[in-house]
Amino acid sequence: MTILLSDPRVAAVPVRDTGDQPVLLQAGLSHGDVWVRAGLAVRLAEAATALPDGVRLHVVEGWRPAAQQSAIITRYTAELRRRHPDAGDAELRVLASRFVAPLEVAPHVAGAAVDLTLVTADGAPLDLGTEVDATPEQSGGRCYTGSDLVVGEAREHRELMARALGGAGLVNYPTEWWHWSFGDRYWALVTGAPAALYGPMVVERAA
Numbered sequence: 001m002t003i004l005l006s007d008p009r010v011a012a013v014p015v016r017d018t019g020d021q022p023v024l025l026q027a028g029l030s031h032g033d034v035w036v037r038a039g040l041a042v043r044l045a046e047a048a049t050a051l052p053d054g055v056r057l058h059v060v061e062g063w064r065p066a067a068q069q070s071a072i073i074t075r076y077t078a079e080l081r082r083r084h085p086d087a088g089d090a091e092l093r094v095l096a097s098r099f100v101a102p103l104e105v106a107p108h109v110a111g112a113a114v115d116l117t118l119v120t121a122d123g124a125p126l127d128l129g130t131e132v133d134a135t136p137e138q139s140g141g142r143c144y145t146g147s148d149l150v151v152g153e154a155r156e157h158r159e160l161m162a163r164a165l166g167g168a169g170l171v172n173y174p175t176e177w178w179h180w181s182f183g184d185r186y187w188a189l190v191t192g193a194p195a196a197l198y199g200p201m202v203v204e205r206a207a
């Protein structure tokens with residue numbers, strides 16, 4: 001059964017931050033500045049080597065400031081409130097967590113998660129079944145990693161991605177095929193680690 005990020009078991013995982021520093025991902029993995037914890041960067045580099053020739057990882061987003069996480073929560077929760085006018089706050093929090101993590105457990109805010117897809121050697125996107133960041137509503141549920149509606153090449157690409165990233169020690173969030181993490185509370189719960197390795201972090205950006 002899918003464990004959502006709003007599940008109290010996620011917040012109950014202790015954090016023993018290793019102090020692992022934020023690093024910029026190497027240019028071959030992303031465009032623009034993408035910050036992640038060093039331990040995640042190493043594992044992404046390892047996953048990249050497990051892909052066949054002509055297929056590359058393309059990281060769209062890594063570390064995210066807390067204010068940005070809050071803004072996404074506010075925006076998506078407002079949309080859900082319009083769609084489900086009778087839902088209470090607790091129900092909306094659970095529904096929202098299919099697409100965005102509650103702030104207190106947010107893996108991106110810890111520099112412990114990436115949103116990523118697969119591209120060809122030339123950078124052309126491969127079919128993964130939906131756009132990165134398609135909500136459950138926008139995608140008709142196809143954003144769920146295991147969706148039965150995603151077949152053929154898109155299914156094969158999701159499986160390829162899972163072998164490479166899972167083999168390097170990352171875990172997927174099952175409601176978003178593009179979201180993979182290492183060292184956060186969700187990762188610890190799913191892998192059985194006694195504690196998360198990474199709590200929230202701040203990146204001092206160069207001017």
Ligand SMILES: C[C@@H](N)C(=O)N[C@H](C)C(=O)O
Nearest residue numbers: 099100101106107108133
């Ligand atoms: C908003 C979406 N791109 C995302 O990052 N979702 C995950 C679950 C998160 O908020 O950590």
